[in-house]
Amino acid sequence: MSAPWSASTAASIGIDWLLAAIAPTSAFGRRARDDERPFTVGDEDAAGAALERVAAVAHECSADDLAAIQHAIGRAPEVAPAIERARSGGTLSDSDFFELGRFLDALEDVGKRAQTPALRDFGALRGGAALRAALAPGRVQTGTFYLADAFDATLAQERAQTNQAQTMLDLERTRSRRAVAQALGLGDIRDGEFTIGRDRAASLPAAVRILREGATYVLCRLEPGDDELFALDERDRLAAAVAESEEDVRARLSIVVADVAHELDAARMALGELDALVARAAFAQAHACVVPEIARDASSSLSDARYLPLEDDLRRAGRRYAPISFDLAGMAVVTGPNMGGKTAALRALGFALACVALGVPVPARAARLPLVDEIVWLGLDGEAPSDALLSSFGREVVGLRDALATKPARALVLVDEFARTTSPREGRALTIALVRACAARHALGLVATHFADVARGAGVTHFTSGRLGALGPPQSEGSLEAALARIARAMDYALVPVADDEAPPSDALALAEALGLGVAFVADARAAL
Numbered sequence: 001m002s003a004p005w006s007a008s009t010a011a012s013i014g015i016d017w018l019l020a021a022i023a024p025t026s027a028f029g030r031r032a033r034d035d036e037r038p039f040t041v042g043d044e045d046a047a048g049a050a051l052e053r054v055a056a057v058a059h060e061c062s063a064d065d066l067a068a069i070q071h072a073i074g075r076a077p078e079v080a081p082a083i084e085r086a087r088s089g090g091t092l093s094d095s096d097f098f099e100l101g102r103f104l105d106a107l108e109d110v111g112k113r114a115q116t117p118a119l120r121d122f123g124a125l126r127g128g129a130a131l132r133a134a135l136a137p138g139r140v141q142t143g144t145f146y147l148a149d150a151f152d153a154t155l156a157q158e159r160a161q162t163n164q165a166q167t168m169l170d171l172e173r174t175r176s177r178r179a180v181a182q183a184l185g186l187g188d189i190r191d192g193e194f195t196i197g198r199d200r201a202a203s204l205p206a207a208v209r210i211l212r213e214g215a216t217y218v219l220c221r222l223e224p225g226d227d228e229l230f231a232l233d234e235r236d237r238l239a240a241a242v243a244e245s246e247e248d249v250r251a252r253l254s255i256v257v258a259d260v261a262h263e264l265d266a267a268r269m270a271l272g273e274l275d276a277l278v279a280r281a282a283f284a285q286a287h288a289c290v291v292p293e294i295a296r297d298a299s300s301s302l303s304d305a306r307y308l309p310l311e312d313d314l315r316r317a318g319r320r321y322a323p324i325s326f327d328l329a330g331m332a333v334v335t336g337p338n339m340g341g342k343t344a345a346l347r348a349l350g351f352a353l354a355c356v357a358l359g360v361p362v363p364a365r366a367a368r369l370p371l372v373d374e375i376v377w378l379g380l381d382g383e384a385p386s387d388a389l390l391s392s393f394g395r396e397v398v399g400l401r402d403a404l405a406t407k408p409a410r411a412l413v414l415v416d417e418f419a420r421t422t423s424p425r426e427g428r429a430l431t432i433a434l435v436r437a438c439a440a441r442h443a444l445g446l447v448a449t450h451f452a453d454v455a456r457g458a459g460v461t462h463f464t465s466g467r468l469g470a471l472g473p474p475q476s477e478g479s480l481e482a483a484l485a486r487i488a489r490a491m492d493y494a495l496v497p498v499a500d501d502e503a504p505p506s507d508a509l510a511l512a513e514a515l516g517l518g519v520a521f522v523a524d525a526r527a528a529l
Helices: 007-012 015-021 027-035 044-060 063-074 080-087 094-113 129-138 153-184 198-203 226-259 261-286 308-316 342-357 392-405 424-440 454-458 480-490 508-514 519-528
Strands: 193-197 208-213 217-222 293-295 299-305 324-329 331-335 366-370 374-378 411-416 444-448 461-468 491-497
Touching (some): 007 015, 015 342, 027 261, 044 342, 063 094, 063 261, 080 094, 080 261, 094 129, 153 226, 324 342, 324 461, 324 491, 331 454, 342 366, 342 411, 342 461, 374 392, 454 461
Parallel strands (some): 331 461, 411 444
Antiparallel strands (some): 193 217, 299 366, 461 491
16 A cells, blocks of 8 residues: 555554554455555545445444454455466366365355445455356365266266276285185285294295294285286276366366456455455444545544544543544644643544545544645654664754655645754744745644744644643642543643634643652742743
């Protein structure tokens, strides 16, 4: 899958998490997804249709239905090598026909389960009827494949003759062994070998050969006589004819496979596309996703959007995720205290746009989102060139340089505390220039920063996030998890537009105290402030 984002951007905004969450269950589905291209600018109609289809499948099928379809797809073996050998004129083996039979069974099972209106157009799932009929005589109830007599009358006759010849050979061997055993006064001679005392070795019949002599015994073997050799030759001749007839049957069946190869290839592709579709539908169903309106400009709107990787982490910790809502046109700046949700807002927007690009409904109550040609994350945990000699600020600058070198028709730019490690005065100036450059290119994006007056300096919208309410009396003891839960209950994570001249809120001292830094320490800091 060629994606409009880098590996580090994918990791920063949860695309890796998303791809794992919508992963198909079969090799067919994984191959289908690898062949996909994310939707970009100009694909609005196709993206809308894909999203609607996913939503329709999620609506028509229960979670159990979707799981059953994926399980049935997962039972289908990969038969591409056998198809290619048959197509190139090769003769397939019995194991190939067995796997092809399993594939047809899985195809039939999937077709029976995919009967909702949104899935009925997978007509390729109903292919392979001619091959099914051709293989039927050899498909026994035990689930194996056997070149049965029903495939060919000559084969049946030759097998009967071979069985009769084997019976004659067995009778002749039994007769000759009994004759020797009777002559030597022995019991049954099994497998043609036996031992006798040395004193009897001089009176052995002509058909017996000595293999090894010991101090008191002799190991002998009964050699086949002329009648047995004749029976053996006749059995081998007939067995060779059976093998040749069996190969003729395999060749004819291989021709049938070659004739329907296009149907089998279409069925394999259909299984992959269905697997990828059902995986997306299961995701949309599990996370209460909605189909967004596709915007055709650099604007977006999210109502109660959720950044699922963070929501998942909080759920496991027993904490609640606070959805976010905002309207955005072009570039905007987000300010607010540490732990106030600025980074989460950036990631929620990036995650939502990645969902649309991948044809996945969005985890939100409502959404209006555009397609973009590029998603860029700029921050210390984002773009990171391999030059270990660069400082953190140097890596950020190189990442910005590389981002500005591209010329996408529309980009989403997410900037998290750019230039935080350099001087505040120059860092603010660089951040303003960054926002202006992105706005001039008609990009969509959010820039989270602690620098003051960036929005006014760049002439863009200013949001604030993370208004800290009453924390209550400080707690001298308690776990970090309890402190985080206490802060979360007091924090308002809503993204709110503010006046350009409003200073960004800062609650660093209160947060430090809540996290257990110490009352006296924080009091000294307040005095210094």
